[in-house]
Amino acid sequence: MAPKSIKTASVTRTNTVLPTSGQLVVLPTTYLQQSTTPKIAIPARPSTTKTLPVPDITNNPIDGNLESNGMRPRKPCNCTKSQCLKLYCDCFANGEFCYLCNCMNCYNNLDNEEHRQRAIKSCLERNPNAFRPKIGKAKDTGDTAVRKHTKGCNCKRSGCLKNYCECYEAKIACSSNCKCIGCRNLEDSLDKKSPTQVSLNIPIPVSPPLMSKLTTTTTARNSILQFRPRKHFNNRHAFSFITDDVIEATSQCLLTMSDNAESSEQDEELTKRQIIEEFGRCLMEIIECSINRNISSPVS
């Protein structure tokens, strides 16, 4: 699917998470709930802020050539009135800080953390599930798992066949949860989704060996972040299983390897190869955990 054109309004780019150019703030996250259901990470003000080199997004071969990777670039928001502190703002709704957006008067950043936390609280008071994935997984009559919009849509004029419709946008059929009128977004009109697609919004349980390791390295972390789509299109929280814990644990594995190799004065090429292999192994573990979880855990 061709990437949607990104509207770049003639507004001033005012917001950023980056305190200074060339540095990326690593944001530890807190979770709204610790449960087995998909959870959304709400970035919290870090107790210990680490700085990392910022990947050059403009020249990033991955971000810059996302079609070949099947990913879509993060879509910047264009909020003008909400201060990016309401659910109208996709960044805020996804639990992310605004970064390289086109919004005006943005408060969805570290500089306005107090406002932001208040806004989060306010949203949660209105709707405790406000930051949870909208697309849940429900069991069908058979063995197949069917994704469902948890609240359903309320479309009236689009026939649920345009991206105004949250179900259609998520590439799922409208369900009994929907209150739409004149719906044409029926199950048999949609392509079958792959199991991988279905599984993407499930956070994986991190294995104890991985979880036991808790620091950060720049290289591995950035490598993972590059592959992490920042706009979750089929599902707002797709890829959310690559949590910061997972990233940190993976990074730590690689850092440990690197340190060991350095102290033993091992051949550089060999070290590189071992680190790449380990990185691959970590990714496989993440994917396997994700799939296993998807198979074994019924819908909430």
Added chain:
DNA sequence: GAGTTTGAAACT
């Protein structure tokens, strides 16, 4: 690029 349409979120 500007204007219109749409439906979710927010508000009353």
Added chain:
DNA sequence: CAGTTTCAAACTC
């Protein structure tokens, strides 16, 4: 809870 308003994205021209 229902109706209305606000908002930002999707869409059209």
